[in-house]
Amino acid sequence: MNDHAAVKAALRAMRIETPSWAYGNSGTRFKVFAQAGVPRNAYEKVADAAMVHRLTGVAPSVALHIPWDRVDDFADLTRFAADQGIALGAINPNVFQENDYKLGSVCNPDARVRRKAIDHLLECVDIMDVTGSSVLSLWFADGTNYAGQDSIAVRQDRLADALREVYDRLGADQRMLVEYKFFEPHFYTMDVPDWGTSFAHCMALGDKAQVLVDTGHHAPGTNIEFLVTVLLRFGKLGGFHFNSRNYADDDLMVGAADPFQLFRIAHELVRADVIRPDSGVEYMLDQCHNLEAKVPALVRSVLNVQEAVAKALLVDADALATAQQAGDVLAAHGVLMDAFATDVRPLLAELREEMGIDPDPIAAYHASGYQRKIESERADGQQAGWGA
Numbered sequence: 044m045n046d047h048a049a050v051k052a053a054l055r056a057m058r059i060e061t062p063s064w065a066y067g068n069s070g071t072r073f074k075v076f077a078q079a080g081v082p083r084n085a086y087e088k089v090a091d092a093a094m095v096h097r098l099t100g101v102a103p104s105v106a107l108h109i110p111w112d113r114v115d116d117f118a119d120l121t122r123f124a125a126d127q128g129i130a131l132g133a134i135n136p137n138v139f140q141e142n143d144y145k146l147g148s149v150c151n152p153d154a155r156v157r158r159k160a161i162d163h164l165l166e167c168v169d170i171m172d173v174t175g176s177s178v179l180s181l182w183f184a185d186g187t188n189y190a191g192q193d194s195i196a197v198r199q200d201r202l203a204d205a206l207r208e209v210y211d212r213l214g215a216d217q218r219m220l221v222e223y224k225f226f227e228p229h230f231y232t233m234d235v236p237d238w239g240t241s242f243a244h245c246m247a248l249g250d251k252a253q254v255l256v257d258t259g260h261h262a263p264g265t266n267i268e269f270l271v272t273v274l275l276r277f278g279k280l281g282g283f284h285f286n287s288r289n290y291a292d293d294d295l296m297v298g299a300a301d302p303f304q305l306f307r308i309a310h311e312l313v314r315a316d317v318i319r320p321d322s323g324v325e326y327m328l329d330q331c332h333n334l335e336a337k338v339p340a341l342v343r344s345v346l347n348v349q350e351a352v353a354k355a356l357l358v359d360a361d362a363l364a365t366a367q368q369a370g371d372v373l374a375a376h377g378v379l380m381d382a383f384a385t386d387v388r389p390l391l392a393e394l395r396e397e398m399g400i401d402p403d404p405i406a407a408y409h410a411s412g413y414q415r416k417i418e419s420e421r422a423d424g425q426q427a428g429w430g431a
């Protein structure tokens with residue numbers, strides 16, 4: 044697409060969802076460094092997410108994590124979000140942070156624990172009914188550490204049974220996205236270690252079950268754009284958790300470690316025409332900002348996604364098809380590299396001016412006084428963080 048008006052229209056329509064947990068304190072198992080101004084509850088996380096949307100214009104929803112974001116009245120939180128100009132997005136259940144889940148949640152050998160986990164997932168669908176969320180985002184920490192610890196096969200049966208029960212509870216406009224991860228917290232088997240396992244379960248379940256690709260959840264060297272393309276082919280790409288990885292599930296800012304990988308993924312998404320908000324592919328961030336300030340880090344992340352997508356939109360599709368058909372390897376590769384090498388920042392600045400927002404959202408954040416405001420308003424009380 045070389046028509047700049049069309050490129051800008053596509054970028055303007057794109058929607059990127061930020062995660063509530065990225066606004067709270069986070070760290071490693073060694074230390075959580077608390078930051079001034081961090082939200083103390085779900086309302087303040089929503090307020091920060093709304094700030095990211097005001098600055099970028101393309102982040103109009105925030106994913107919630109239950110129970111970290113549990114409130115007495117989800118209808119009230121939904122109204123609060125709407126007043127702030129955003130919506131509540133994907134609901135992320137938590138079936139990993141209780142002692143009961145030591146040997147797993149929905150795959151646990153103990154039927155009582157499985158019941159408890161499934162009941163929590165069903166409760167999260169009840170919450171979706173109130174918040175208007177259409178996506179249940181499932182990630183299971185289930186797995187084993189040692190050969191023989193539990194039956195791989197029986198655990199798959201338990202997983203299938205649980206997914207079926209939750210699937211059958213979904214409303215007409217609700218979907219479940221099943222996330223996979225090759226290791227951590229378990230180091231021998233994970234019960235959903237890869238896209239193939241997620242895909243197989245989603246195929247068995249039906250149209251309302253799709254795969255969630257977290258870009259940080261693959262073995263080094265995995266060709267993510269390839270598996271994304273295969274999932275798209277079968278209508279099973281439900282969405283992304285974008286972030287960067289250097290080593291494991293690093294949860295660094297998307298586009299920071301490997302902007303070229305993000306561009307290659309974006310190229311397949313543009314080719315499949317799924318950047319549109321009604322495409323059924325959800326663009327969500329799943330990050331933790333251990334060192335950097337959270338709100339500007341999320342702004343930067345949104346901009347990084349926009350830059351990758353803008354470059355992908357600039358790929359000369361006709362020239363690419365011609366070179367591919369001719370078997371001209373270098374010319375075809377050159378078409379992609381030309382787009383990747385383009386500085387799209389002026390185009391994005393122009394777009395933001397047309398949208399009536401500051402062309403430099405990070406500078407706008409620093410000029411806004413918002414950081415000072417949250418640091419003074421949120422000086423007391425318990426800050427939100429992993430597990431709170």
Ligand code: AOS
Pocket residue numbers: 064108135182222224257284292329
């Ligand atoms: C865990 O590794 C997964 O990426 C989850 O999607 C996510 O980080 C967690 O559920 C936080 O809510």
Ligand code: ZN
Pocket residue numbers: 182222257284329
């Ligand atoms: Zn994730």
Ligand code: ZN
Pocket residue numbers: 224257259260292329
């Ligand atoms: Zn993860």
Ligand code: ZN
Pocket residue numbers: 257259260286292293294329
């Ligand atoms: Zn991650």
